[in-house]
Amino acid sequence: MPQRQPQHSVGQESIFQAALTCFYRHGYDGTSVRDIAKASGTTPAAMYHYYASKQDLLMDIIGRFMEQSIEVTRVAIDEAKDEPPAQLFAAARSHVLWNASDVVSSFVVNSEIRSLEPDNRHHNIAQRDKLQRMFDAVVARGVEEGVFMTPWPREASRAVVTMCTAVATWYKSGGELSPEEIADRYGAMALSLVGSTLGVASS
Amino acid sequence: MPQRQPQHSVGQESIFQAALTCFYRHGYDGTSVRDIAKASGTTPAAMYHYYASKQDLLMDIIGRFMEQSIEVTRVAIDEAKDEPPAQLFAAARSHVLWNASDVVSSFVVNSEIRSLEPDNRHHNIAQRDKLQRMFDAVVARGVEEGVFMTPWPREASRAVVTMCTAVATWYKSGGELSPEEIADRYGAMALSLVGSTLGVASS
C-alpha cells in the first residue's frame, strides 16, 4: 500500500484536508469557501493563495486520488502471479483495500464528478476508463484462456469495479470485519462473478 | 413494471419533472429554485404553491422512487417460483429493469441522500434497509436450503443490490444491449455471486 505523501506545504495540506472533510459531509456545492476556511482555521482568502479556485481544489482532490487508484491497481496486478484468476483476485482485493483505506476521499471522488467543469470532467473520465480497462484486460485474458466462463466479460468487469468501489459507501472502520477480510471476500466474489474455474487461496 | 402515474396536478408534475432533470444534471445544491422554475416554464414562487421548500421537493422525488422500488421488488419475488434461485434472479432482474427504466430518478435518489435533512434522511435509510432486507432474506434462505454456497451471505447480498442499482450510473437507453438483456445478465451474475448451484432460465 503506497504512502499518502503530502507534497503540500502544511498550510496547503490543512486546507486540502478541511476541504475533503467538508465535501464528504456536505458535497461540493454544499460547501462554501468559508466553510473550508473555518474548518482549516484560516480565512477564505488563504485558500486562494494555494488554489486558483474552489474548483481547482476539487480537481486536486479527485485527480490525486484517481492517479493513485490506478497506480495501486497496476502494482497489484504486476506483483500477482501471472495468471488471470490471481490477477483479478489481487486487483479486486487491492481496489477494495485502497478505497476502504480512505473512504472519505473515495466517496468524494465518486460522487463529485458531476461538479467538475467540462474540461476537468473529461480528464477524470479518461482516468476512470484507464482504471476500468486494467480490469477489462485481465478478465478478457481469462476468458481467452478459458479460465473465466462468463459470457459477458464487459458487464462482469464493470460489475467488479463497481462493487469494489462501492465498499467506501458503507464501510465503517472499527466494524465487524477488517478491511483485509472484506477485501478477501470481494476478491473471491469477483472470481465468482466472472465464472472462474478455480478459486485463489486468500492470505 | 408499474406505471408512474402522476397523482400530481399538471402544474406540480411539470415542476417535479423539471426538478428531477436539474438535480440529475447539477445536483441538489447545484440547482437553484430559479433553475427549476426556468426548466418548468414557471416562476420560483410557483414551486412554493406545491411544495413547502426545495427540500420538500427532493423528498417527494426520493420517497416516491424508493416506495416504488420496494413494491417492484416485492412483486418480483412474490411472482417468482418459490425457490431462492428463481427469487434472487427475479429480484435482481427486476431491480435492474426498474433502475434502468428511470435512470434519472435512480441516479438522483442514490446520490442525493446526503442532501436530505436529518429527519428525512432517517426515513430514507429505513426504506433502503427495507429493500436490502428483502434480498437478504432470499439469500439467507438459499444458504439454509443449501442451494447458495457463499460463505458470506450478507456481503454477497449487499454486492448484488449495489451492482444492480449502479446500472443506472452507466446505462444509456439506445445502447448496445436492451434493458431486458442487461437485466438477464445481472440476474445470472447475482446467482454467480451467491454461489448458486444451478442457474435459472430467463424469460
Next chain:
Amino acid sequence: MPQRQPQHSVGQESIFQAALTCFYRHGYDGTSVRDIAKASGTTPAAMYHYYASKQDLLMDIIGRFMEQSIEVTRVAIDEAKDEPPAQLFAAARSHVLWNASDVVSSFVVNSEIRSLEPDNRHHNIAQRDKLQRMFDAVVARGVEEGVFMTPWPREASRAVVTMCTAVATWYKSGGELSPEEIADRYGAMALSLVGSTLGVASS
C-alpha cells in the same frame, strides 16, 4: 361610552379584527396579507373583496378610531360643567378610558402612522390636530380665566394628551387598578400639570 358598532358585514368584520390583532402584534409591515387571512380563517383573496389594499385596511382601522376619539372627547367636554377644571378633568378622564377600553386599536393607531401613505397620513395628522386643539382650548381658557397657573399652556396641554394616550402602551386589563381608577388619577394629574388652583371631585 359609545358603542363600537360593526357597520361591517361579518366577513369584513372578521378580517378587520384579524388585521387589528396582527398589526398590534407584529406591526403593519411585519404582517402579511396571508397572516391576516390565516388569522381570520379565510384566504388572501378574500381581503380584496372588502378592501382595495392592505393600506386601505389600515386606514379603516386608524380613521375609525380617530373619529371616535374626537367624538368621545367632544361629548366629555360638552357634558362637563362649563368650567375649565371640570372640562379638563373630564376630557383627560374620558381620553384615558377610551384608550384603555381598546388598547389594541389605540396602540396600532399610535404606532402605525408612519406606515400610512402620504395622503392618508395628512388626513390622519389633521384628525390628531383636531383632538389636540380641543384640549388646547380648554387649557387656554383656564389660563385666561386665571384658574390654571401654568406658564406654558401649549406644552402642558400636549403633555396631558401624550400621557393619557400612552396609558394604552402599558395598561393590561385585569391589573391592579380598574380603568376608572386610572382615569380618575390621570384626570387629577392633568390638573396638576396645568397648575389648577382647585381639584375636581371624581365620580
Next chain:
Amino acid sequence: MPQRQPQHSVGQESIFQAALTCFYRHGYDGTSVRDIAKASGTTPAAMYHYYASKQDLLMDIIGRFMEQSIEVTRVAIDEAKDEPPAQLFAAARSHVLWNASDVVSSFVVNSEIRSLEPDNRHHNIAQRDKLQRMFDAVVARGVEEGVFMTPWPREASRAVVTMCTAVATWYKSGGELSPEEIADRYGAMALSLVGSTLGVASS
C-alpha cells in the same frame, strides 16, 4: 451630556447611521437591507461584515441608546443636590435633553421594541425597567419625606418618564424653544405631577 463616540470603524458607523435614519423613517420591517446599503453608500453584503443580521443591527441601536439613557439619568441624579425635588427635576430635565439631543434614536428605540426577537426584547425590557426604577426611587423617597404629595407615586413616576420620553416624538430642532427651555419646563411639570411642595430654580 456625554459624547456619542463612534467606537465603530468608519464603515460600520456609516451603516449604523444609515440604518438609524431608515428605521426612523420607515420602521424596522419597512426598511430593507438594500435600503440601508443604499443610504450608506455600500452594498447589502457590507452590512453582514459588521453585523450578523439586520436584527443584530437593531439591537446595537437600541441597546447602545438605552445604556446611555440609564447612564445619563444616573449622572443627573448623582450630581443633583441630595433632595428628591432637585433630583426629580434633574432627572426629568436630563431625560428630556437626552431624548431631544437625538430624536431619531429615541424614536426608533421607543417604537421598535416590538421588532426585537424574544431574547433581545427581554434584555431591552430589563433596561427599561432599570431606568424606570431610578425615577420610582426618587419619587418614593420624596413621598416618604413628605415633600411629594401625590397619592399615586407609581403612576406619577411612570407618567413623568412617559411624557419626557415622548418629547422626541414631536420635538424638532430649530423650533420655537431650545432643548434647554423645554427641559426646564418638563422638569417643572414633573414636580407638578408628583405634587411637590416646592419648586426648583432652573438654570
Next chain:
DNA sequence: AATGAATGAGGGTTCATTCAT
C-alpha cells in the same frame, strides 16, 4: 504568508396582488 474589507451575483423564500372559476 496571511487577512479584513468589500462587492456583484445569486441563494431560498415570501410579498402584495390579480384573475379565472
Next chain:
DNA sequence: AATGAATGAACCCTCATTCAT
C-alpha cells in the same frame, strides 16, 4: 362571496472572489 393558482418584485442573507495591506 369566495378561492386556488399564478406571478414579478422584493425579501434577508450567503456566495466565490478580489485586493490593499
